[in-house]
Structures are given as structure tokens and as C-alpha cells.
Amino acid sequence: MSGPASAEVVIVGGGIEGAATAWALTSRGVCDVLVLERATVGSGGTGRSSGIVRCHYGVRSLAVMAWCGVRLFTHAAEILGVPGGIGFERVGYLVGVGPRDAAALAANVAAAAGVGVDTRLADPAEVAELWPEADLGDFAAFAYEPHGGYGDAYRTCHAYLAAARRGGVRVRQGATVVRILTDGDRAVGVELADGSRIAAGTVVLAAGVWSAALAAQVGVDLPLRAQREQILLVTPGAPVAGRPVLSDLVGLQYLRPERSGELLVGNSDHSRPQWVDPDDYRAGADPDYVETAVGRFAHRFPGLPDVALASSYAGCYDVTPDYNPIISITPVDGLIVAAGFSGHGFKISVAVGELVADLVVDGDSSHPLIPAADFRLSRFAENAPLVSPHPYVGAGQMR
Ligand SMILES: Cc1cc2nc3c(=O)[nH]c(=O)nc-3n(C[C@H](O)[C@H](O)[C@H](O)COP(=O)(O)OP(=O)(O)OC[C@H]3O[C@@H](n4cnc5c(N)ncnc54)[C@H](O)[C@@H]3O)c2cc1C
Numbered sequence: 255m256s257g258p259a260s261a262e263v264v265i266v267g268g269g270i271e272g273a274a275t276a277w278a279l280t281s282r283g284v285c286d287v288l289v290l291e292r293a294t295v296g297s298g299g300t301g302r303s304s305g306i307v308r309c310h311y312g313v314r315s316l317a318v319m320a321w322c323g324v325r326l327f328t329h330a331a332e333i334l335g336v337p338g339g340i341g342f343e344r345v346g347y348l349v350g351v352g353p354r355d356a357a358a359l360a361a362n363v364a365a366a367a368g369v370g371v372d373t374r375l376a377d378p379a380e381v382a383e384l385w386p387e388a389d390l391g392d393f394a395a396f397a398y399e400p401h402g403g404y405g406d407a408y409r410t411c412h413a414y415l416a417a418a419r420r421g422g423v424r425v426r427q428g429a430t431v432v433r434i435l436t437d438g439d440r441a442v443g444v445e446l447a448d449g450s451r452i453a454a455g456t457v458v459l460a461a462g463v464w465s466a467a468l469a470a471q472v473g474v475d476l477p478l479r480a481q482r483e484q485i486l487l488v489t490p491g492a493p494v495a496g497r498p499v500l501s502d503l504v505g506l507q508y509l510r511p512e513r514s515g516e517l518l519v520g521n522s523d524h525s526r527p528q529w530v531d532p533d534d535y536r537a538g539a540d541p542d543y544v545e546t547a548v549g550r551f552a553h554r555f556p557g558l559p560d561v562a563l564a565s566s567y568a569g570c571y572d573v574t575p576d577y578n579p580i581i582s583i584t585p586v587d588g589l590i591v592a593a594g595f596s597g598h599g600f601k602i603s604v605a606v607g608e609l610v611a612d613l614v615v616d617g618d619s620s621h622p623l624i625p626a627a628d629f630r631l632s633r634f635a636e637n638a639p640l641v642s643p644h645p646y647v648g649a650g651q652m653r
Pocket residue numbers: 266267268269270271272290291292293294295296297298299300301302303304305306307407429430431432460461462463464465468483484485568569570571592593594595596597598599600601602
């Protein structure tokens with residue numbers, strides 16, 4: 255049996271961004287869509303996501319996009335038609351900073367509240383009630399988002415695709431795209447590893463960090479690198495289920511509860527990134543990393559003395575030079591890129607899908623607070639990176 259030989263839109267990559275795009279296209283009436291995934295749906299960065307949902311971004315459009323995510327995740331059962339939901343846990347989101355970053359935190363909270371995000375400053379007494387096991391002494395200020403929390407990127411990715419399929423989208427797994435086909439300076443389809451070709455009116459490249467190699471073949475330079483990130487699962491030795499997500503921008507770590515009662519502990523120190531081959535990197539956490547992470551955790555949580563490492567794994571962020579995504583038309587007509595999510599791609603995925611669908615259908619964003627220009631590929635060549643107006647001195651990685 256042979257597969258389809260053409261589609262109005264071919265999406266390369268069955269991660270959460272490709273899936274959200276497929277669903278958004280059906281909402282725009284574009285249903286002749288084919289998603290091509292080289293392995294299985296959600297098997298890339300999506301399957302390793304920590305799933306944290308927060309709107310605390312200095313870049314306004316990202317805060318708005320994350321807020322779109324909050325609304326979708328909260329009402330996913332109805333909107334996506336998944337009665338069991340997508341695993342979103344609205345436990346709240348807390349971020350704490352040191353003295354040098356207190357003014358920036360207040361500015362970021364005001365800016366986010368100004369575009370409709372439910373966020374506010376929180377005082378130490380309130381935070382101490384939410385996380386009684388924590389030593390909060392070296393924090394100077396906190397922000398709180400009652401609608402934040404964490405979700406399950408893998409389940410959400412499948413839910414987007416289930417909704418997309420109901421709209422007519424086709425999905426092929428085990429379908430590796432080896433080449434984007436062009437006619438002059440226009441993308442006209444893709445070639446698969448088995449030699450077959452699929453014609454397309456538009457090709458959306460949403461293949462995570464692997465997008466760069468495919469784009470390079472047609473002369474499009476995507477500045478993407480794979481940054482290895484290590485995640486620890488710890489047994490806290492005390493009940494912590496339902497506690498809010500905490501971004502500790504002093505200790506440069508983040509953590510959130512798991513439904514199992516464990517805690518997921520991630521790294522927020524990007525001062526010495528580990529650039530790796532995304533197809534060949536160490537899967538578990540390194541012993542020296544575990545030692546550092548355990549030290550940071552112990553400093554923050556003296557009230558959890560019986561913590562023990564349960565397991566660990568590693569994944570890769572697909573990182574751009576400004577740690578913000580590329581959601582953009584390209585110099586090749588009919589080729590649109592959605593890649594380089596740099597560790598933020600879960601929470602903003604629904605807005606990413608809508609923006610890509612807008613680019614496919616209208617060539618521009620339909621959302622006044624999410625300008626397509628923010629995410630244009632050309633910003634790197636123009637030396638005009640997308641940066642926060644209120645960056646953190648002590649935690650530069652928080653965008
Ligand atoms: C450890 C970790 C923690 C994270 N934590 C968070 C978080 O807390 N909150 C948050 O918002 N985001 C987080 N993220 C980021 C978020 O998970 C990603 O930005 C998002 O999942 C990226 O989705 P994607 O669809 O762009 O890429 P991917 O999920 O990588 O999907 C790309 C897909 O393309 C396929 N592919 C590749 N090449 C080809 C080809 N030639 N032909 C066909 N298919 C191909 C791959 O197999 C893959 O399935 C985290 C990421 C990691 C790794």
C-alpha cells in the first residue's frame with residue numbers, strides 16, 4: 255500500500271509544535287494536511303519535557319502565548335475533545351529572585367498583568383505557607399501565578415493530533431524526510447528515506463533540532479544547537495503533592511511535584527551549556543551534576559532532609575542564539591519553520607500552532623499581541639535578537 259502523493263500542507267515532525275500546527279490548520283479550514291514523523295509521535299524533545307506552565311516571560315509576546323496555553327490546558331477536555339484531559343495540574347507557579355533582580359521581577363509581573371495574565375507579587379509569608387520546607391532567606395522577591403502548574407507534553411501532543419485527525423489530518427510515523435524539494439526558490443514537497451516523494455503547497459519544518467540539517471540543504475541557515483539538560487526525580491521523604499512549581503532563580507534550579515509524590519528537579523543554570531549531538535548523548539544524569547543539584551536542593555530545602563534520588567534522564571533543548579523560537583517564513587517560498595523552542599515549547603504550543611497556521615493561510619499573525627516579526631528568522635542576520643526589556647542580572651537564562 256503506498257502513502258499519499260500530495261498534501262496541501264506537509265508538516266515535517268510529529269512533536270508538539272507539528273501536532274499543534276496540524277490542529278490549528280484544521281481550525282482555519284486547511285484539512286489536507288500530512289504530518290510526517292521519522293520515529294513515533296512525541297518521541298523527540300516533547301517526550302522529555304518537564305511540562306512546566308508559567309507566563310513569567312520578559313518578552314511580552316511569549317507571556318501572551320503562554321497565557322493562551324494556560325487557557326487551553328485548563329479547558330483541554332472540552333476544547334480538544336479528550337475526556338480524560340491532558341494531564342495538566344494547576345498547582346500554581348512561584349518564581350523567586352535575589353536582590354539584584356527584584357526590580358526586574360516587579361516590572362515583568364506588571365507587564366504580564368498588563369496583557370491579561372493572572373500574576374502578582376507574593377510576600378515571603380505567603381510563599382512560606384506554600385513551601386514550608388524551604389529556606390527562603392536569600393530571596394528578595396517572589397511572583398505567583400495561581401493558574402500555572404505543570405502538564406504532560408506527550409499526552410498534549412497526542413491530544414492535538416487526535417483532534418487534528420478528526421479534522422481530516424493524516425499522520426505517518428516511521429516516515430523520515432530526507433530532503434525538501436524545491437522548484438526554483440519555492441518549496442514544492444518532500445522526499446522520504448524510501449525514495450518516495452510527496453508534493454505540497456506548503457512545507458512546515460517542525461523537526462526540532464533536526465530542522466537545521468534539512469533547511470541547510472535548501473540554503474536556509476537555522477542557527478540551532480542541541481543543549482543537553484539533565485532532570486532528576488527525587489523522593490522527597492515527605493508529602494509534597496500539590497505544591498506549586500518553584501523557579502528558584504537564586505539557586506538556578508526549578509522543581510515541581512509529580513503525581514506519584516516524587517519531585518522533578520531541573521536545572522536553570524545555562525552559564526556552561528553542554529552542546530551535544532542530539533542523536534548521541536548520555537541519557538542519564540552525570541555523577542558530578544547530581545552532586546551539584548543535590549547541594550542546591552539541600553540548601554533550598556532544609557525541611558526535606560530525607561530526600562533520595564529515584565531516577566534521572568537527559569533531553570536536549572533545541573537552542574537558538576537568543577533562546578527564543580523561530581516561527582517564520584524563510585527565503586524559500588512555501589517553506590515555514592517552527593523550531594528552536596529553547597526549552598519553552600510546551601507551554602506556548604497552542605499559540606505556536608495558531609501562528610504557523612496564520613503564516614500558512616495569511617502570511618502574517620492574526621493576534622495583535624503576538625507579532626510574527628518577533629519570531630522572524632531574519633532577526634539573527636540583522637543582529638536584532640529577541641530579548642527581554644527587563645532581564646535578570648543573576649539569572650540571565652530566564653527569558
Ligand atoms: C528536558 C526538557 C525539559 C523541558 N521542559 C519544558 C518545560 O518545563 N516547559 C516548556 O514549556 N517546555 C519545556 N521543554 C521544551 C519543550 O518540551 C520543547 O520545546 C518542545 O517539546 C519541542 O517540540 P518540537 O515539536 O519543536 O520538537 P520535538 O518534540 O523534538 O519534535 C520534532 C520531531 O521531529 C521528528 N523528526 C526529526 N527529523 C525528522 C525528519 N527528517 N523527518 C521526519 N520527522 C523528523 C523527531 O523525531 C521529533 O519527533 C523542555 C524540553 C526538554 C528537552
